[in-house]
Amino acid sequence: MFDVILKNIGKHITLSKEEEDYFTSKLVYEVYKKRDVVLEPGKVALYTYFVTDGCLKLYEYDNNGFENIITFVPKDWWNSDLYSFLTQQPATQYLQAIEKTELLKLSKTDLEDLYVKIPKFERFFRILHQNSHLALTNLVRNNSSLTAEEKYDKFVERYQGLELRITQKDIAAYLGITPEFLSRIKRKRKKMDS
Amino acid sequence: MFDVILKNIGKHITLSKEEEDYFTSKLVYEVYKKRDVVLEPGKVALYTYFVTDGCLKLYEYDNNGFENIITFVPKDWWNSDLYSFLTQQPATQYLQAIEKTELLKLSKTDLEDLYVKIPKFERFFRILHQNSHLALTNLVRNNSSLTAEEKYDKFVERYQGLELRITQKDIAAYLGITPEFLSRIKRKRKKMDS
């Protein structure tokens, strides 16, 4: 049950058996059905989540009432409403399963304790946020220099096969374009392939 | 000379006098004139930079040959070509002074040593990257849901007064719009003000 997360952590730090046991004792396992909501606006993000199977979407509504998908959270990824989790203010984002999803959650207080008891976790999350920083910088660059068509290609490339499990509507909401326009892009693709 | 950076670090961790001295002994002070290049593509980012006065821009050229400003680095901010700094591969980004700029640089090897000798720095940079993660998530959201006009307003709001020291061309390159279009936005603003 903890194999996936221990392997994920093992990429950056090495834990002793005791440390692994202490860490996993703080994790709570949960299963969500398709469309189940893990976190929603108004509630405080008490946990950060690690997906062991399935996929979540992190999104919110913009001022025009459009669903704006911030990121998908597939297997082996960590996420939460980061602002809410850090400040313990009410969330503004939804975290929702787009298919049956299994995850492990870790509470803010347990994480803070973990930083103190096993400082290697400072390193682990330093590297994790550092990588997010890098990935988001790339995303910002892409979004401002690529056309919708090119963004779609990058998306397919990056999420390797995940695009087959996500609805077009959600992909459009992630790319920041209308579902209608994404439909036109895909039609064009099909024509060019044949 | 080290006041600004020690205060910056003191926001998140507390160092003893010895730790402060060890840390500052690793810093190298440099002054750049307007338009001087701090880092350029092809060279490896051996350092991460902390600006104590002035302002840098971090940018690169996209596939269409347009200058794409990733971020401005004003006083009290850290930055570098993060990918190059972490992997020690050649940089793809330019780091350049947009006005006379004073900075402190810290080498990759000294930083790695620092993580080992004073693990509190893991915490410090964990928090720093965590905050970048948060800020970049906001930026991605803004970029996909706001019009160019609204993005400009957010920019002015966020960089409080810095927009007066930056050319319109650079602001446009940061916002991902043409300088011509930014000019039209500002004209519209002036009309509405009067």
Add this chain to the structure above:
DNA sequence: CGTCTATTTGAATGTACTCAAAAGCGGTGG
């Protein structure tokens, strides 16, 4: 099977871009 939502398609529209040219401004040399 029926309902509800997602996807496709069409036509009109809007936001931002391209290219071109004029005006403004800053830095440098005489």
Add this chain to the structure above:
DNA sequence: CCACCGCTTTTGAGTACATTCAAATAGACG
């Protein structure tokens, strides 16, 4: 200290990429 050069900013006209709204079709789920 002024004049000139080069770069930035402004303005105009035409265009492209992506949206809006509407309606038809397809597909998912109970």
